[in-house]
Amino acid sequence: MPTLVRISEIGLYLRCPRLIYFENLRRTPQKIDTKHLLLRSLMLSFSQKNDLEGQLKENLARLEAELPLVYEIEPEEMEPACRELEGEIAGIAQGLAGHLDHLLPCLAEVDLYSDRLGLSGRLDRLAPGSTPSLIRTGKAPEDGIWKKDRLMLAGYALLLGEKNRTHINQGLVEYPRLALVRAAQIHSVDRARVLRIRDRIRLIKEGQLPDRPEDAPCPACWAADICETRHSLASRFF
Numbered sequence: 001m002p003t004l005v006r007i008s009e010i011g012l013y014l015r016c017p018r019l020i021y022f023e024n025l026r027r028t029p030q031k032i033d034t035k036h037l038l039l040r041s042l043m044l045s046f047s048q049k050n051d052l053e054g055q056l057k058e059n060l061a062r063l064e065a066e067l068p069l070v071y072e073i074e075p076e077e078m079e080p081a082c083r084e085l086e087g088e089i090a091g092i093a094q095g096l097a098g099h100l101d102h103l104l105p106c107l108a109e110v111d112l113y114s115d116r117l118g119l120s121g122r123l124d125r126l127a128p129g130s131t132p133s134l135i136r137t138g139k140a141p142e143d144g145i146w147k148k149d150r151l152m153l154a155g156y157a158l159l160l161g162e163k164n165r166t167h168i169n170q171g172l173v174e175y176p177r178l179a180l181v182r183a184a185q186i187h188s189v190d191r192a193r194v195l196r197i198r199d200r201i202r203l204i205k206e207g208q209l210p211d212r213p214e215d216a217p218c219p220a221c222w223a224a225d226i227c228e229t230r231h232s233l234a235s236r237f238f
Contacts, residue, residue, distance in 0.1 A: 003205065004113055005198045007121030007155040013197055014148045015217065017210040022223040024205050034077045038063060038085060039137045043176050044108040044125065049100045053093035060086060088177065095179015102172065102181060103127050112159040118198055123156050125174070130164055132156035133172035133181075140175040145184050149173050151197070154190035 012019045038060075045059035046052060064082045067073055096103075106125050113120035125133040132153055145153075153171035161168045174181050204210055218224050 004120040020204045099181040
């Protein structure tokens with residue numbers, strides 16, 4: 001039976017297909033992005049529509065104590081990240097107040113998989129109406145959502161659709177730092193592309209090194225050195 005392709009790997013593939021190859025070879029854990037982890041955890045922590053600001057402040061204090069017990073986070077990283085986020089809570093709560101009907105009640109960190117589809121993933125939030133929702137701690141595009149997020153939503157829609165025997169035609173992307181929640185239509189062309197990318201990822205994980213895209217984000221890539229080494233070795237033979 002083919003190995004399940006994770007929905008997160010679709011996002012990685014869209015950034016650069018070679019990242020799938022090097023991630024598959026990798027033996028050391030990636031460095032934890034404390035700010036990203038903290039904000040994402042905070043957005044998954046609230047469960048009531050009343051007093052959102054109070055919930056977030058209380059949960060931030062709890063996360064400050066608990067996350068270092070779960071992850072390898074140094075105190076000098078956690079404390080300033082918490083203080084920075086503490087100053088943003090009022091704005092986040094005020095901005096998200098108008099979106100809570102779309103976010104609650106919800107299930108957080110929902111594990112989904114399908115042997116038939118060959119896909120698996122952990123969805124950030126399953127919002128009302130079986131709506132998949134992603135939490136993004138970075139910037140948002142001027143309009144709509146990023147292509148990567150649209151295809152990842154399509155992947156989760158496939159998994160949810162099979163599980164519930166229905167078509168999931170809409171998803172959400174949350175940008176808490178900007179107090180935005182954007183809805184996105186999920187089209188059949190998006191579902192089809194997810195399955196094509198799934199097949200390409202399988203080939204890469206079986207050992208096929210893909211070409212490096214011209215627009216690959218090499219300067220900020222953790223695999224830049226090993227990627228260049230492989231590229232140089234290949235050039236000697238071709």
